[in-house]
Amino acid sequence: xxxxxxxxxxxxxxxxxxxxxxxxxxxxxxxxxxxxxxxxxxxxxxxxxxxxxxxxxxxxxxxxxxxxxxxxxxxxxxxxxxxxxxxxxxxxxxxxxxxxxxxxxxxxxxxxxxxxxxxxxxxxxxxxxxxxxxxxxxxxxxxxxxxxxxxxxxxxxxxxxxxxxxxxxxxxxxxxxxxxxxx
Ligand SMILES: [Zn+2]
Numbered sequence: 001x002x003x004x005x006x007x008x009x010x011x012x013x014x015x016x017x018x019x020x021x022x023x024x025x026x027x028x029x030x031x032x033x034x035x036x037x038x039x040x041x042x043x044x045x046x047x048x049x050x051x052x053x054x055x056x057x058x059x060x061x062x063x064x065x066x067x068x069x070x071x072x073x074x075x076x077x078x079x080x081x082x083x084x085x086x087x088x089x090x091x092x093x094x095x096x097x098x099x100x101x102x103x104x105x106x107x108x109x110x111x112x113x114x115x116x117x118x119x120x121x122x123x124x125x126x127x128x129x130x131x132x133x134x135x136x137x138x139x140x141x142x143x144x145x146x147x148x149x150x151x152x153x154x155x156x157x158x159x160x161x162x163x164x165x166x167x168x169x170x171x172x173x174x175x176x177x178x179x180x181x182x183x
Contacts, residue, residue, distance in 0.1 A: 009034065009102065011067050016120060019070045020101050027096040033079050034071075034102070035089040037064030054109050055087050056153045073130055074103035076123035080149035081109050088151060106130045107140075108149050111157040134158065 007024060014020025027033055036053050038061035046052060051063035051070075063069050071079075071090065079090040079102055090104055103121070110132045119130050133141065133154050144150050 006067075009067050011070055014072055014101055015122075017072050020072045020103075021067050021070050023096040023098055023100045023102060025098050027092040029092055029094050031092050033090040033092055033096070034068050035084065036061050036068045036087055037066055038062040038069075040086070053088060054111065054153075055151075057111070057157065061087060072101065072103050072121070073106040073119060074101075074121040074123055075105060075119060075126045076121065077104045078102060079104045080144075080147065081151055082148075083151040083153075093147070093149075105144070105149070107133050107136050108144050109133075109151055109154055111154055 008027075010022045010024045011019055012022060014022075021034075023033075036055070038052070040055070040059050041052075041062050043054075043058050043060060046060055046062070049060070052060040054060050068090075078093055078096055078100055080093050081088045081104055082091050088109065090102065096102070107130055110130070111134075117129050117131070119126055119128055127136075127140075133144075133150065134157070136144075141150075145155070
């Protein structure tokens with residue numbers, strides 16, 4: 001398959017990953033590559049997360065039917081997400097030449113459990129698993145935060161996760177205390 005989608009982007013096979021999106025011309029670092037489309041859906045209403053992307057604390061964009069549905073994950077991505085009104089766009093992280101695959105790191109916009117967890121991006125630094133942003137190693141998180149590759153809702157989600165972690169710790173403490181009282 002070598003289907004021309006626009007003057008800018010091309011949809012074609014990306015090896016074992018299935019379809020992928022490729023640059024049809026060169027892009028400068030920071031240049032807009034595409035905007036994610038699709039219906040805005042609450043997390044709880046989605047049964048199949050294929051071709052969806054998280055855009056805020058509780059919402060995903062469903063499949064759009066366009067090329068943006070086919071952007072693959074990479075642990076060494078060529079693009080990164082940027083928040084736009086009600087959604088996300090992709091911008092180039094470096095110079096993209098015609099023929100380069102358009103990819104981004106799914107973990108940079110995942111707060112909730114990832115819909116897909118196995119990674120076969122093939123990069124030298126491949127983490128093998130796609131995890132939520134807060135499960136990334138601190139070095140990866142710091143790099144992406146400094147590069148502005150993490151949307152605000154993901155950064156703010158830290159405040160949500162901390163009380164949850166605290167509650168889990170409190171439950172564990174109570175279990176130990178109950179065991180001690182019984183013993
Ligand atoms: Zn990978």
